[in-house]
Amino acid sequence: MSEKPEKSVVLVGGGHTHALVLQGMTSAPLEGAQVTVINPGPTAPYSGMLPGFVAGHYTRKELDIDLAALAQKANATLIDGEAKGIDLAHKLIHLENGESVSYDFASIDVGITSRMDGLQGFRQYAIPVKPLGPFSARWDAFRSTAGPKHVIIIGGGIAGAELAMAMAFALRGAREPVSVRLLDRGRILSANSVKAQKRVRKELDANGVQVLEGVEVAEVRERGVVFTDGRVFEANFVVGAAGATPHAWVPSTGLVTKDGFIDVNRSLETNEKGVFAVGDCANMTVTPRPKAGVYAVRQAPILLANLRKSLAGEALDHYNPQTDYLKLVSLGGKRAFGEKSGLGFAGNLVWRLKDRIDRSFMDQF
Numbered sequence: 001m002s003e004k005p006e007k008s009v010v011l012v013g014g015g016h017t018h019a020l021v022l023q024g025m026t027s028a029p030l031e032g033a034q035v036t037v038i039n040p041g042p043t044a045p046y047s048g049m050l051p052g053f054v055a056g057h058y059t060r061k062e063l064d065i066d067l068a069a070l071a072q073k074a075n076a077t078l079i080d081g082e083a084k085g086i087d088l089a090h091k092l093i094h095l096e097n098g099e100s101v102s103y104d105f106a107s108i109d110v111g112i113t114s115r116m117d118g119l120q121g122f123r124q125y126a127i128p129v130k131p132l133g134p135f136s137a138r139w140d141a142f143r144s145t146a147g148p149k150h151v152i153i154i155g156g157g158i159a160g161a162e163l164a165m166a167m168a169f170a171l172r173g174a175r176e177p178v179s180v181r182l183l184d185r186g187r188i189l190s191a192n193s194v195k196a197q198k199r200v201r202k203e204l205d206a207n208g209v210q211v212l213e214g215v216e217v218a219e220v221r222e223r224g225v226v227f228t229d230g231r232v233f234e235a236n237f238v239v240g241a242a243g244a245t246p247h248a249w250v251p252s253t254g255l256v257t258k259d260g261f262i263d264v265n266r267s268l269e270t271n272e273k274g275v276f277a278v279g280d281c282a283n284m285t286v287t288p289r290p291k292a293g294v295y296a297v298r299q300a301p302i303l304l305a306n307l308r309k310s311l312a313g314e315a316l317d318h319y320n321p322q323t324d325y326l327k328l329v330s331l332g333g334k335r336a337f338g339e340k341s342g343l344g345f346a347g348n349l350v351w352r353l354k355d356r357i358d359r360s361f362m363d364q365f
């Protein structure tokens, strides 16, 4: 009797969900499937530890999930490359290098970008915080180069504020002149609770971060940032941390999207049967949630189960996201602010809790 041919399962992007799916496959392989992962580079940084890395509490090695090792353990093939399109009719993933990978089942977990393409000079002189890999490399190089350090972070959400405190902490005590500025066109932390706003504002101040609100950036230049009111602020490291922008190629795949994010149902499946989307690049149509790593992480067991069920031709499981979760924000030094169900707490113990949670997440790999 001839064996059934293996199906091709392609994981596009090495985001948090796919890393955990690979991890799950190391102990229970996907029967009847050849699995391929596509990611630019052999590693993917873990977002929870990024502020700690920026502040100098973690090394780059501690920050990175080793996708190459994980793929090997999971008996999957890692392609070091970037997807740039999907041909749904012929079930092909097109790569930047001109090659294509065929799939029977696919999942997309490519995250978002905080590139600000509409802002003059951004591409040449600024760096988006997402994707995290290139950002981490640029920060490492900047921090270890001698000379004045003038940092501007565009976007005063919680990620921008966390980064600003981490950067100010890392640069404190430098012999050369240092400044860290956090800019927002409205008020910073407007999406956060009043409790979080109060605490984080205080900590920004304590870290020496200058907050500029109600300001609009007109242009990024080699040595500074120009506001629409004509003011110019010196900067030699400008970071984009405003909003979540989907990758430009995603809406052109033919998959149904909302504002560029891929619509998925409760099974994390797109409008195309057998094609899933997870993490920040997905839009959960039934139970929408803000973009947060916690959802990407919790989607992993459902995605893995649904890939198995798709291969077996069975009905798919549903993902029911939680409504609240413990939010932990590092405050520059080894201190953190935590908030859940309206209760807020801050200090060294909260940092230790965050450190323990983050390290045990990484220890799985």
Ligand SMILES: Cc1cc2nc3c(=O)[nH]c(=O)nc-3n(C[C@H](O)[C@H](O)[C@H](O)COP(=O)(O)OP(=O)(O)OC[C@H]3O[C@@H](n4cnc5c(N)ncnc54)[C@H](O)[C@@H]3O)c2cc1C
Pocket (backbone or CB within 6 Å): 012, 013, 014, 015, 016, 017, 018, 038, 039, 040, 043, 044, 045, 047, 048, 050, 051, 081, 082, 083, 084, 109, 110, 111, 112, 129, 130, 131, 133, 159, 160, 162, 163, 247, 278, 279, 280, 281, 291, 292, 293, 294, 295, 296, 328
């Ligand atoms: C400073 C900061 C701190 C944060 N802290 C927290 C936190 O404490 N808790 C929390 O819940 N959330 C946090 N977040 C949000 C969190 O980063 C995201 O929600 C999470 O990373 C989403 O994971 P993901 O699975 O969508 O993929 P991502 O982690 O975004 O990874 C996507 C992967 O896809 C790859 N990729 C991109 N394009 C392509 C392509 N074309 N082809 C193939 N691969 C591609 C990327 O290189 C990357 O490896 C933070 C964000 C920032 C910026």
